[in-house]
Amino acid sequence: MANYLVPKIGVAALLCSVSFINTAFASDDLDALITRAKSAAPAAISDNATVIVKGKEVIKGNNGWTCLPDTFPDDGMPMCNDAVWMEMLDAMVNKKDFKADKIGISYMLQGDLGAGVSNSDPYHPNPKKADDYVETGPHLMIIVPKAMLEGLTDDPSTGGPYVMWKDTPYVHIMVPVADKK
Ligand SMILES: [Cu+2]
Numbered sequence: 252m253a254n255y256l257v258p259k260i261g262v263a264a265l266l267c268s269v270s271f272i273n274t275a276f277a278s279d280d281l282d283a284l285i286t287r288a289k290s291a292a293p294a295a296i297s298d299n300a301t302v303i304v305k306g307k308e309v310i311k312g313n314n315g316w317t318c319l320p321d322t323f324p325d326d327g328m329p330m331c332n333d334a335v336w337m338e339m340l341d342a343m344v345n346k347k348d349f350k351a352d353k354i355g356i357s358y359m360l361q362g363d364l365g366a367g368v369s370n371s372d373p374y375h376p377n378p379k380k381a382d383d384y385v386e387t388g389p390h391l392m393i394i395v396p397k398a399m400l401e402g403l404t405d406d407p408s409t410g411g412p413y414v415m416w417k418d419t420p421y422v423h424i425m426v427p428v429a430d431k432k
Contacts, residue, residue, distance in 0.1 A: 291361060296316050299316070318331040343420075362386075387425055
């Protein structure tokens with residue numbers, strides 16, 4: 252998944268619609284960040300997605316998906332999220348409760364690019380030192396109501412789908428879709 256250790260800015264900030272381009276970006280940088288954000292999902296999704304870069308909505312989409320160049324500031328891990336995922340991230344960053352009453356899907360087709368997480372603790376201060384540190388290549392992330400997680404392993408080493416952050420409100424299923432690059 253992503254490097255959640257220091258959630259410096261809330262995804263709440265990411266969620267609010269600010270429909271202008273931040274002039275702090277050189278346009279080349281912004282183009283690169285938009286390209287990176289969109290690389291998280293197939294074009295059929297990312298072509299019409301909203302893109303948020305550093306808290307600013309730089310492209311207003313129309314298909315309900317939101318792509319970000321970084322899962323958290325400057326971690327370089329792009330993702331494209333549906334509305335349920337955006338809501339969950341907002342809860343996670345702000346340490347609020349979250350309860351899924353429907354499915355949520357996030358695409359991370361670039362994988363976590365070597366910036367993994369603790370598989371149990373989204374707030375681990377030093378994930379690379381965690382006993383359950385995990386890196387994942389290209390994957391989908393799926394939120395489901397908790398009862399539906401029953402029977403799924405939380406062991407990433409099986410190579411198949413596994414449960415991340417099991418004992419937190421931010422639990423989700425990681426679904427590897429390609430080998431790690
Ligand atoms: Cu992920």
